[in-house]
Amino acid sequence: MDCNSKQLIKFLKKHIDHKRIKHSVNTAREAVMLAKRYGVDEQKAYIAGMTHDVAKGKCRFGLNKLAKEYNVIIDEFEISNPELTHGKLGAEIVSRQLGIRDKEILSAIRWHTTGRADMSMLEKIIYIADIIEPGRKFKGIGEIKKLAYEDIDAAMISALEQVMKFVQSRGFALHSKSIEAYQYLKEREEKKKLGI
Ligand SMILES: [Fe+2]
Numbered sequence: 001m002d003c004n005s006k007q008l009i010k011f012l013k014k015h016i017d018h019k020r021i022k023h024s025v026n027t028a029r030e031a032v033m034l035a036k037r038y039g040v041d042e043q044k045a046y047i048a049g050m051t052h053d054v055a056k057g058k059c060r061f062g063l064n065k066l067a068k069e070y071n072v073i074i075d076e077f078e079i080s081n082p083e084l085t086h087g088k089l090g091a092e093i094v095s096r097q098l099g100i101r102d103k104e105i106l107s108a109i110r111w112h113t114t115g116r117a118d119m120s121m122l123e124k125i126i127y128i129a130d131i132i133e134p135g136r137k138f139k140g141i142g143e144i145k146k147l148a149y150e151d152i153d154a155a156m157i158s159a160l161e162q163v164m165k166f167v168q169s170r171g172f173a174l175h176s177k178s179i180e181a182y183q184y185l186k187e188r189e190e191k192k193k194l195g196i
């Protein structure tokens with residue numbers, strides 16, 4: 001992969017506004033720090049962090065049109081929650097328009113909106129970096145930030161609990177993949193405690 005920051009910024013400018021580019025740069029920086037901490041390929045973390053939100057901010061019509069064009073299957077839940085489709089579509093855009101074929105990078109972009117059970121370390125890094133980058137401000141972020149560098153699974157549990165609270169407070173439903181991600185991590189945490 002020979003994607004440098006200039007090429008990536010040029011690519012992002014075609015799709016997202018300045019504010020989202022800033023968030024992407026911050027996410028990439030945080031992702032690289034987490035990659036260092038957990039021994040993950042830093043270049044992959046950088047590229048995934050920079051491009052994870054490339055499909056964000058498109059209107060429902062734009063997302064659906066792109067999904068059709070790229071043969072991306074959008075489930076019922078995602079049709080009524082278009083915000084959640086930008087991970088799937090982002091991975092397609094990065095693959096087709098930037099020529100990135102690395103499965104780990106594409107999968108980290110794809111799953112950053114909902115999470116899933118048994119996530120790879122790079123997937124968890126992008127999920128967490130997206131939430132704790134320095135531009136983010138919300139109640140409970142301090143706890144997730146602290147855990148992120150100590151135990152990324154514990155940070156994931158804390159982040160998913162925050163997402164659950166937020167979603168419930170707005171009267172929305174949680175995506176089944178997020179529930180699976182949470183249950184998987186909680187089961188692992190339990191087994192760890194029991195020494196299984
Ligand atoms: Fe996103």
Ligand SMILES: [Fe+2]
Binds near residue numbers: 023027052053130
């Ligand atoms: Fe993001």
